[in-house]
Amino acid sequence: MEVEVIPAILVKSREDLLAHIDKVKTSVTAVHIDIMDNIFVPNKTIGLESLTDLPSGISYEFHWMVKDPHNWISKVPGNHMHLVHVETISDWSEIEKALNGGGKIGLAINPPTPVEKLYPYLNDKEVKKVLLMTVNPGFSGQKYIAEVESKMRVLRAKFSELEIEVDGGINPETSERASAAGANVLAASSSIFMAKNIPEAVKNIYDSGIRGRDKSQTCVWEPMTEDVNPPKLITERPKQTLLELNSSIGATKVTDIQKLYLLSNNIRQSIVKMLHAAKSGHPAGSMGLADIFTALYFNVLNHDPKNPNWEGRDRFVLSNGHVCPGLYATMAEAGYFPKEELMTLRKLGSRLQGHPHRETLPGIENSSGPLGQGLSIAVGMALVAKREKKSWSVYCVCSDGEHNEGQIWEAVLLANKFKLGNLVAIMDRNNIQIDGFTEDVLPLESLEEKYKAFGWHVINIDGHNIQQIISACNEAKTIIDKPTMIIAHTIPGKDISFMEFITEWHGKSPGDKEATTALEDLEQERKFYHNQQKE
Incomplete structure (x- = not known):
């Protein structure tokens, strides 16, 4: 799949938002805007009042790290990509209604959340884009969590045409790793906006992504054909596993x-x-x-x-x-x-x-x-x-x-x-x-x-x-x-x-x-x- 670099913007004022867009608009075709409500994540960024009348000539992707995202999406008209955290979804129909006939919905997922929570939406709702957080959400400048790469591999194997975006700690080194694992959209913040030469920083991340994608070509991603059903409440609990004791002294350690x-x-x-x-x-x-x-x-x-x-x-x-x-x-x-x-x-x-x-x-x-x-x-x-x-x-x-x-x-x-x-x-x-x-x-x-x-x-x-x-x-x-x-x-x-x-x-x-x-x-x-x- 095509590799894309998207600058991720995490700011607290419209003035800063416009300044960040201006810095990158000649280097990319889309920007990723983080919106946080200090409820779903422990930080607060720009609000809805900052998201109207944004500069033209560039596409916008809104990452809703908020409680009740449908209430926010409905107030931002336009043909935008809206990334909604699967952890916040209680009623999918409310999300669909919020689009008002415009825009697209993608899903986002935090590092600790099992990737299987995405499957019902990818199978039944025809969601075409998933954002995998490679840091715990809330603040920029965090270290990349490499363990999320296993989720990238699983999703690429199961859904070969899926747009897989990664966000958090993305730089030339980690973008190569993420792309090799199956990601094709690279959202980067600090490594772009803190660079002395922004066009060069974007190119470096892109080139690293291409190298990673080329490495992944050595693997053939075969779509998995088995049916994937939404998670359901099990009626019979697995037998509980208790800590076993040594015959001498001290407890046996569980390594599984x-x-x-x-x-x-x-x-x-x-x-x-x-x-x-x-x-x-x-x-x-x-x-x-x-x-x-x-x-x-x-x-x-x-x-x-x-x-x-x-x-x-x-x-x-x-x-x-x-x-x-x-x-x-x-x-x-x-x-x-x-x-x-x-x-x-x-x-x-x-x-x-x-x-x-x-x-x-x-x-x-x-x-x-x-x-x-x-x-x-x-x-x-x-x-x-x-x-x-x-x-x-x-x-x-x-x-x-x-x-x-x-x-x-x-x-x-x-x-x-x-x-x-x-x-x-x-x-x-x-x-x-x-x-x-x-x-x-x-x-x-x-x-x-x-x-x-x-x-x-x-x-x-x-x-x-x-x-x-x-x-x-x-x-x-x-x-x-x-x-x-x-x-x-x-x-x-x-x-x-x-x-x-x-x-x-x-x-x-x-x-x-x-x-x-x-x-x-x-x-x-x-x-x-x-x-x-x-x-």
């Missing part, structure tokens, strides 16, 4: 990635049921951390559910204790206590309180509630282990919002001073806190540069890619002279259609109807991973 995703799905379903029964709690962060908890308890940590006080165990500290429903569900899944006990969450006399209590539940290393304290506790543990020459490591999960607290940065300084290579912190970078989006409440970026300046080893990952989580923890084990911070970019409310990125779900429990919808969403995810396991 599909089994790990099924376990994280079990954990998310338990979270929904727990919070629905409790009628209070914190779902968004708990759901967003399920993959990280799964990777830790079923692969990374040395621990023994049958012997929680085993001296040789790795220590796990949960700093943001309000997400303990996710931790409790994971521990029950691993065998620390019966799953039936999960339904006692927040009940009087229960061991499962709204914030963890170390003297109540075996396997809990620290009591938590006040934010900002967990990393200090973890530093203390790691310092003891280093001084006493212990072999165990300390892992601490903390939130991004609690980085508003000064105590966090005192702990960061101390960990660097004592060169605590046995300390691994994992930040839940979901961009929300109780008062709204973190960058609105008290801007935190650049977190990577800050931690590096404080002497830490820093790794950025997709917090829903279990292989990346495990690989990052394995990399951290090789760093012996400094602590490691893993910045895990996550989606609050992950896998729940009405909850993802919505700040109000920070501390709101699902009602009857919402719990039913959430469990249906999770059963669809389970079907996908169960089928992957069969393959």
Whole structure:
């Protein structure tokens, strides 16, 4: 297919929009305009008032990173391409009506979302263009997520005539990779608009795309002929996989990635049921951390559910204790206590309180509630282990919002001073806190540069890619002279259609109807991973 380069414009004013269009209009035939509403993604860009009377002589592609996209599309007349996130679609007919007889619809999909969610629309709705996000949406200048290339290959094999666009971290190097994997439309922002010579930058990306396409010619993309049906709610759940124990000591590690995703799905379903029964709690962060908890308890940590006080165990500290429903569900899944006990969450006399209590539940290393304290506790543990020459490591999960607290940065300084290579912190970078989006409440970026300046080893990952989580923890084990911070970019409310990125779900429990919808969403995810396991 023909290779095309489209400049991607992410700005906050009409003046900047027109200036960006003017910079590229002689070098390309179309531009890609990002529209964000600060609801679906944690950023806000230009609004509808900036999208009228745009310069002629160039085509426009609108990327709607918004809740209820049909309400936006209907107010932008013209024969444009409208890219709608599959995660935001609740009624396809509303999308079609919004076109008012003009324009075309394409689909966009975020990195953590299974590619199979596109199939019903590609088969039945005759959608001709798909945008694969190669970064988590919201901000420009992020690093390209290479794992999305597997989705490119799958789509190119199944739908040989499909226009496959990629957006995020696209430059001459990554455009060649993406094109070789099956993409033919390359949306680039920073690598074009930050270049000294824009026409040359566009040409470099195009030439790289051609090289990638030529490489892919060595493969013959055969369209797959089997019928692809829309995801449906399964009626019989696959048998749950529990963590097996060694006959000696310590838990056997689960290495099958599909089994790990099924376990994280079990954990998310338990979270929904727990919070629905409790009628209070914190779902968004708990759901967003399920993959990280799964990777830790079923692969990374040395621990023994049958012997929680085993001296040789790795220590796990949960700093943001309000997400303990996710931790409790994971521990029950691993065998620390019966799953039936999960339904006692927040009940009087229960061991499962709204914030963890170390003297109540075996396997809990620290009591938590006040934010900002967990990393200090973890530093203390790691310092003891280093001084006493212990072999165990300390892992601490903390939130991004609690980085508003000064105590966090005192702990960061101390960990660097004592060169605590046995300390691994994992930040839940979901961009929300109780008062709204973190960058609105008290801007935190650049977190990577800050931690590096404080002497830490820093790794950025997709917090829903279990292989990346495990690989990052394995990399951290090789760093012996400094602590490691893993910045895990996550989606609050992950896998729940009405909850993802919505700040109000920070501390709101699902009602009857919402719990039913959430469990249906999770059963669809389970079907996908169960089928992957069969393959």
